[in-house]
Amino acid sequence: MKAVVQDRYGSPDALEFRDVEPPAASGNEVLVRVHAASVNAYDWHVMRGDPYLARLTGVGFTGPGRKIRGRDFAGRVEAVGRDVRRFRPGDEVFGDLGTADGAFAEYVCVPEDLVETKPANLTFDQAAAVPLAGHTALKGLRDIGKLQAGQHVLVNGASGGVGTFAVQIAKSMGATVTGVCRTRNVELVASLGADHVVDYTEDDFTRNGTHYDLIFDLVGNHSLTGLRRALAPGGTIVLSGGGVFSGGSLVGPMWLMIRAKLQAPFVRDRIHVLTTTPDGEILAALRRLAESGAFTPVVDRTYSLAEASDAVRYVETEHARAKVVITA
Numbered sequence: 001m002k003a004v005v006q007d008r009y010g011s012p013d014a015l016e017f018r019d020v021e022p023p024a025a026s027g028n029e030v031l032v033r034v035h036a037a038s039v040n041a042y043d044w045h046v047m048r049g050d051p052y053l054a055r056l057t058g059v060g061f062t063g064p065g066r067k068i069r070g071r072d073f074a075g076r077v078e079a080v081g082r083d084v085r086r087f088r089p090g091d092e093v094f095g096d097l098g099t100a101d102g103a104f105a106e107y108v109c110v111p112e113d114l115v116e117t118k119p120a121n122l123t124f125d126q127a128a129a130v131p132l133a134g135h136t137a138l139k140g141l142r143d144i145g146k147l148q149a150g151q152h153v154l155v156n157g158a159s160g161g162v163g164t165f166a167v168q169i170a171k172s173m174g175a176t177v178t179g180v181c182r183t184r185n186v187e188l189v190a191s192l193g194a195d196h197v198v199d200y201t202e203d204d205f206t207r208n209g210t211h212y213d214l215i216f217d218l219v220g221n222h223s224l225t226g227l228r229r230a231l232a233p234g235g236t237i238v239l240s241g242g243g244v245f246s247g248g249s250l251v252g253p254m255w256l257m258i259r260a261k262l263q264a265p266f267v268r269d270r271i272h273v274l275t276t277t278p279d280g281e282i283l284a285a286l287r288r289l290a291e292s293g294a295f296t297p298v299v300d301r302t303y304s305l306a307e308a309s310d311a312v313r314y315v316e317t318e319h320a321r322a323k324v325v326i327t328a
């Protein structure tokens, strides 16, 4: 099969479009013919092995352990292992491979508990956009942020992959939503339902006197002191990575999160660092939310599998609008 493979850490030039052995389903695994995969910030961090500290988390120290990039996929079941109960060939599905990686390929093999029926109202391209970004948004708002109807949430990075889901999901939960983005994305964020949009090129939300019950920070460009200044009494900060790309560093975007972990026990405000691992329950919840109309994925650009390095190059600018999808 064709796949996007890397033998060494590096820039998108390290990604090669070439033939590899297709995987085969056994046991509880489902073999999926990938119709679309989406690009996440995770993919370029692993592609570069950056920040270096992340190499200690099992992705490979001197080079990538998994050679095919890509986590999120949507496609059609081609074959199933003999222990698979929920799926059969022909079913339309979507999912997140997690650190197993491998979605920038014509086929993926994945345990059935990490696969979900594709939302009936979404195309393959739209469904592939959902898993990791939707998961991050839902977990950050619902599980960690404990967002309640009537509360005011600020989403910093509202025009990005996670942010475009977070704005829509927060609205569907009955919150008042403020989205932060740059000028060219103000209209997009408003169209997703945000009640207020802060253009960060003109205004600093940590200094304009407005206070939020929940700050969901997807960018990491403000200090914890600044974020806490914008918090209402008893409010919560959820950090989900960020730190504008510095290009080769020991901790990179993890620095703010490490400081948050160290500070959190000593301050009155609730400060949480979000982590995500593939989760069948959350994937099922995302399917129901999509089918209920709570969100519609925003796909800004699509690339062919052969153009995957261009897709990743665009996403690592950290200014891609919403989601970027690769079609196989």
Ligand SMILES: NC(=O)c1ccc[n+]([C@@H]2O[C@H](COP(=O)([O-])OP(=O)(O)OC[C@H]3O[C@@H](n4cnc5c(N)ncnc54)[C@H](OP(=O)(O)O)[C@@H]3O)[C@@H](O)[C@H]2O)c1
Binding pocket: 040, 041, 042, 132, 133, 136, 156, 157, 158, 159, 160, 161, 162, 163, 180, 181, 182, 183, 185, 200, 218, 219, 221, 239, 240, 241, 242, 243, 244, 253, 274, 275, 276, 315, 318, 319, 320, 322
């Ligand atoms: N913890 C986890 O498990 C987890 C899971 C998924 C993602 N993440 C992390 O969450 C972050 C967001 O992910 P994503 O997929 O949404 O990334 P993305 O699609 O690349 O979006 C990045 C966002 O950052 C904004 N941005 C860039 N520079 C900015 C600046 N100087 N000031 C304010 N905003 C700025 C961009 O908006 P404009 O173009 O409008 O400037 C864009 O909306 C990433 O760091 C990712 O690694 C963490």
